[in-house]
Amino acid sequence: MTDHVTLTIDERTVTVPKGTGLVETAQAAGIEIPVFCYEPRLGPPVGACRMCLVEIEGMPKLQAGCTLTAQEGMVVRTARTSPLASEGQNSTLEFILVNHPLDCPVCDKGGECPLQDLTFRYGPGNTRMTFDKRTQEKPIPLSPTIALDRERCILCYRCTRFSESVSEDNDLVPLNRGANTVIGTFEDQPYRSRFSGNVVELCPVGALTSTQYRFEARPWDIQESPSVCGLCPVGCNISATTREGKVKRIQSRNHPQIDEGWLCDKGRFTYGHLTAADRIKTPLLKGEAGFEPLEWDDALDQAETLLRAGGDTVVTAFSGTESTEQAYALGRLLRAGLGANGAVLPEEIPTALDAYRAPLSSIRDATTIVILTRDLVADRAPIVDLWVKAARRNGATILTEIPEEKLEDAVLISDNAAHAAWLAQDIDAKSAFYLPRTPNGRGVADAWSAAGDGEASNEEPRVVIVSGDDAAADPAVRALAAGADFVIGIGLFQESFEGLADLVLPATSYLERDGTTVNLEGRVQRQRRAVIAPCPDELAWISKLAERFEVEVSPHASLAFEEISGRIYGGVSFAEIGEQAPLPPAAEKGAPVPAPKPVQVPVADGLRVIRYRPLFSGPVVDRVPEVEFQKADHEVGMNPADARERGVIDGDMVTVNSRGNFHRFKARIVRDLPAGTVRLSTYAEGDLTEFVAVRK
Amino acid sequence: MAQVVPNTLKGFGVTLKQVFKKPLTQQYPEYKHPVYPRFRGRHRLHVHANGLEKCVGCSLCAAACPSDCIRVVAAENTPENRVSAGERYARIYEINLSRCIFCGYCELACPFDAITLGNDFEISEYNRDDLIYDKEMLLKEPVKKVPVADRSLYDTPIPYYRSHS
Ligand code: SF4
Ligand code: SF4
Ligand code: SF4
Ligand code: SF4
Ligand code: FES
Numbered sequence: 001m002t003d004h005v006t007l008t009i010d011e012r013t014v015t016v017p018k019g020t021g022l023v024e025t026a027q028a029a030g031i032e033i034p035v036f037c038y039e040p041r042l043g044p045p046v047g048a049c050r051m052c053l054v055e056i057e058g059m060p061k062l063q064a065g066c067t068l069t070a071q072e073g074m075v076v077r078t079a080r081t082s083p084l085a086s087e088g089q090n091s092t093l094e095f096i097l098v099n100h101p102l103d104c105p106v107c108d109k110g111g112e113c114p115l116q117d118l119t120f121r122y123g124p125g126n127t128r129m130t131f132d133k134r135t136q137e138k139p140i141p142l143s144p145t146i147a148l149d150r151e152r153c154i155l156c157y158r159c160t161r162f163s164e165s166v167s168e169d170n171d172l173v174p175l176n177r178g179a180n181t182v183i184g185t186f187e188d189q190p191y192r193s194r195f196s197g198n199v200v201e202l203c204p205v206g207a208l209t210s211t212q213y214r215f216e217a218r219p220w221d222i223q224e225s226p227s228v229c230g231l232c233p234v235g236c237n238i239s240a241t242t243r244e245g246k247v248k249r250i251q252s253r254n255h256p257q258i259d260e261g262w263l264c265d266k267g268r269f270t271y272g273h274l275t276a277a278d279r280i281k282t283p284l285l286k287g288e289a290g291f292e293p294l295e296w297d298d299a300l301d302q303a304e305t306l307l308r309a310g311g312d313t314v315v316t317a318f319s320g321t322e323s324t325e326q327a328y329a330l331g332r333l334l335r336a337g338l339g340a341n342g343a344v345l346p347e348e349i350p351t352a353l354d355a356y357r358a359p360l361s362s363i364r365d366a367t368t369i370v371i372l373t374r375d376l377v378a379d380r381a382p383i384v385d386l387w388v389k390a391a392r393r394n395g396a397t398i399l400t401e402i403p404e405e406k407l408e409d410a411v412l413i414s415d416n417a418a419h420a421a422w423l424a425q426d427i428d429a430k431s432a433f434y435l436p437r438t439p440n441g442r443g444v445a446d447a448w449s450a451a452g453d454g455e456a457s458n459e460e461p462r463v464v465i466v467s468g469d470d471a472a473a474d475p476a477v478r479a480l481a482a483g484a485d486f487v488i489g490i491g492l493f494q495e496s497f498e499g500l501a502d503l504v505l506p507a508t509s510y511l512e513r514d515g516t517t518v519n520l521e522g523r524v525q526r527q528r529r530a531v532i533a534p535c536p537d538e539l540a541w542i543s544k545l546a547e548r549f550e551v552e553v554s555p556h557a558s559l560a561f562e563e564i565s566g567r568i569y570g571g572v573s574f575a576e577i578g579e580q581a582p583l584p585p586a587a588e589k590g591a592p593v594p595a596p597k598p599v600q601v602p603v604a605d606g607l608r609v610i611r612y613r614p615l616f617s618g619p620v621v622d623r624v625p626e627v628e629f630q631k632a633d634h635e636v637g638m639n640p641a642d643a644r645e646r647g648v649i650d651g652d653m654v655t656v657n658s659r660g661n662f663h664r665f666k667a668r669i670v671r672d673l674p675a676g677t678v679r680l681s682t683y684a685e686g687d688l689t690e691f692v693a694v695r696k
Numbered sequence: 697m698a699q700v701v702p703n704t705l706k707g708f709g710v711t712l713k714q715v716f717k718k719p720l721t722q723q724y725p726e727y728k729h730p731v732y733p734r735f736r737g738r739h740r741l742h743v744h745a746n747g748l749e750k751c752v753g754c755s756l757c758a759a760a761c762p763s764d765c766i767r768v769v770a771a772e773n774t775p776e777n778r779v780s781a782g783e784r785y786a787r788i789y790e791i792n793l794s795r796c797i798f799c800g801y802c803e804l805a806c807p808f809d810a811i812t813l814g815n816d817f818e819i820s821e822y823n824r825d826d827l828i829y830d831k832e833m834l835l836k837e838p839v840k841k842v843p844v845a846d847r848s849l850y851d852t853p854i855p856y857y858r859s860h861s
Binding site: 216 | 752753754755756758759770771772782807
């Protein structure tokens with residue numbers, strides 16, 4: 001047992017693996033060492049709050065337990081058995097509360113506050129401080145989504161450590177020194193980071209709170225629904241807090257292999273789209289003056305007529321935001337009922353990559369990571385970026401092109417499925433991750449193939465079904481729809497379908513439905529209904545519609561999943577997926593994949609424009625005013641070297657021009673951008689061509 | 697059998713004796729017996745002397761309530777709309793009195809003595825919905841008041857909220 005150590009805590013003997021922290025060791029012995037600042041996910045402990053004071057035999061003074069690891073033969077006494085430690089801890093708590101306002105009744109953390117809990121269980125129980133407490137201006141808006149209350153801050157530095165060594169944005173910092181330290185941002189700029197919302201969950205007091213959840217509910221007023229985020233292909237595990245039938249906040253539900261308890265701000269703060277003003281609640285039919293609401297029976301009649309007119313030429317364009325079951329139900333209706341096999345799928349399925357499947361957490365332990373993406377990883381799959389950063393902190397080499405020499409045990413991250421499949425074999429990668437564009441593109445493609453087979457008709461589509469608001473925004477889908485006689489839309493927001501669809505049927509959001517989604521690892525996860533949708537579930541009306549075409553489609557997600565699972569997921573059931581879905585094992589390595597044709601990178605004067613989809617874009621984000629400030633549509637991303645050459649610093653206004661088109665953008669320095677390129681959002685002005693000049 | 701007649705007469709005797717006594721029955725509602733000073737009846741929400749509501753919408757009363765009949769929805773005070781002294785106030789405050797068991801736990805839980813139980817018990821209605829008291833009703837004096845026994849006759853401490861407002 002050389003890799004284990006045995007020690008005594010409060011007269012209990014406990015054996016733990018070498019290197020275990022003292023807090024965890026005590027826990028293993030059934031003893032609590034209370035902590036505020038200790039959070040192993042934030043890197044090495046800092047010992048800021050001193051709540052964890054313990055007495056250790058042989059050491060002259062009390063020690064911060066969180067900074068120590070278990071050692072052979074150690075004799076530790078916590079406040080339970082050591083009067084010295086207990087006195088130290090009481091004094092610590094007294095000090096923490098000296099300037100703490102104790103405004104629990106108006107504090108959002110009240111009822112779920114570690115400071116409340118620990119003050120209740122430890123500490124002297126009453127106060128000797130009779131003087132006035134220090135007051136500060138409050139609340140200070142750190143950003144439109146986060147409010148800061150400096151009076152309540154206990155300076156545990158969890159938030160700044162997150163900003164420094166997890167999201168690495170370094171935006172949130174301690175200002176001033178000693179007793180005057182306060183948390184803030186440089187020059188009171190808004191705290192703008194893709195991951196800023198995590199500090200709200202990390203803060204052990206009510207100093208950092210969400211403005212959206214501000215005064216909305218108390219812990220005893222709410223219900224939590226364990227679900228999975230449906231806004232990007234990572235599929236973070238979330239817990240949706242609801243009160244009186246409305247979503248009030250999204251919190252993380254730590255899945256150690258996927259998200260390690262972090263969420264991006266898109267997943268956390270955009271649930272407001274559920275109550276958007278133009279949310280579709282009833283079927284809509286295009287009339288003389290725009291859309292008119294329609295009774296459900298008439299809508300199904302209409303849909304039936306249109307589908308019969310379309311026959312086997314109907315083409316379905318998916319968004320990749322549907323649940324696997326919804327795509328399957330539509331697939332059954334169209335493929336089995338009409339023989340309409342044409343579909344525009346959002347994603348190619350990289351089945352060859354299944355042999356390189358690994359949990360996302362394995363990225364952290366990689367030694368070499370090859371990243372070949374046009375978009376920044378953080379824009380496509382934000383949490384993957386955090387894993388890459390963790391790997392870099394651990395000393396991993398990050399490559400953005402394939403080197404000449406042979407790579408050992410490389411992890412490949414790519415946004416080109418065909419190329420990645422070939423490259424993974426070529427460099428014999430340890431694992432490979434394909435970053436899809438859409439949250440459940442893979443599940444949709446799986447479902448579509450499970451729903452039937454047969455070739456798509458060669459005729460021009462007479463009817464096009466546009467499923468989802470993202471598909472409705474896709475220029476290629478709009479062009480296809482323009483050629484069809486009729487267009488049926490299925491979506492959340494009316495505006496997406498203005499001037500596009502003849503009949504629109506309401507859809508449910510990922511927070512309003514039961515179903516499964518497949519993330520970029522190939523993990524099948526369950527989404528649960530957190531709130532009742534303002535319209536019937538898709539499966540309900542698709543199953544009614546399918547009846548008219550003599551196809552049996554179950555209106556229940558569990559039964560639909562059973563059918564799909566039997567065909568392609570090896571028969572796993574809802575129950576087996578559970579609340580923390582397991583990763584299916586990697587597939588056998590298949591036949592060699594042919595090398596894709598090399599892509600010619602054109603060369604010309606000026607900087608090459610890379611158009612990318614920023615994380616904060618799309619129909620859902622557009623409907624949440626609080627995250628407006630995160631949008632990058634009026635920004636141009638530049639490589640640091642290119643910027644220096646032109647005398648541009650972060651935040652400058654610059655002119656970008658090509659072929660006589662001039663536009664003003666705010667410059668953002670992006671470290672990971674290759675030299676000689678600039679990044680523009682796909683939503684930024686479109687008349688700029690491939691190469692541009694940038695001037696201050 | 698032989699005992700039947702004398703026993704019956706004995707019974708009637710008891711009845712007959714009562715006829716000449718002063719009756720104890722009180723004719724409610726014509727006569728209202730004063731309740732004890734600490735009798736727990738219909739709730740009141742209180743305001744500070746400056747007119748601001750004492751309630752800050754913290755929901756602690758709702759958490760304490762064993763019959764789960766209080767609903768509080770809070771909102772933020774703004775300079776234009778200042779309702780209470782703190783950062784937040786109760787935008788909605790409702791007590792469903794048809795479910796209330798008048799235990800007084802809400803009063804105990806309230807950190808601001810904003811909600812207290814008064815003495816009034818005459819709150820019956822023809823319709824259950826009318827028993828859901830909203831904030832406006834709770835802030836007002838009760839419509840019907842019942843007499844309360846003289847405080848000095850009983851060992852009744854003066855409530856904190858009366859001595860401090
Ligand atoms: S704001 Fe919260 S997380 Fe940050 S230092 Fe203060 S108490 Fe800690
Ligand atoms: S990273 Fe993706 S899955 Fe996770 S919270 Fe953000 S949008 Fe949702
Ligand atoms: S008196 Fe008791 S039952 Fe009635 S509202 Fe108060 S806590 Fe609830
Ligand atoms: S009455 Fe008191 S306990 Fe209830 S919400 Fe108002 S302040 Fe809080
Ligand atoms: S938890 Fe150990 S010092 Fe804060």
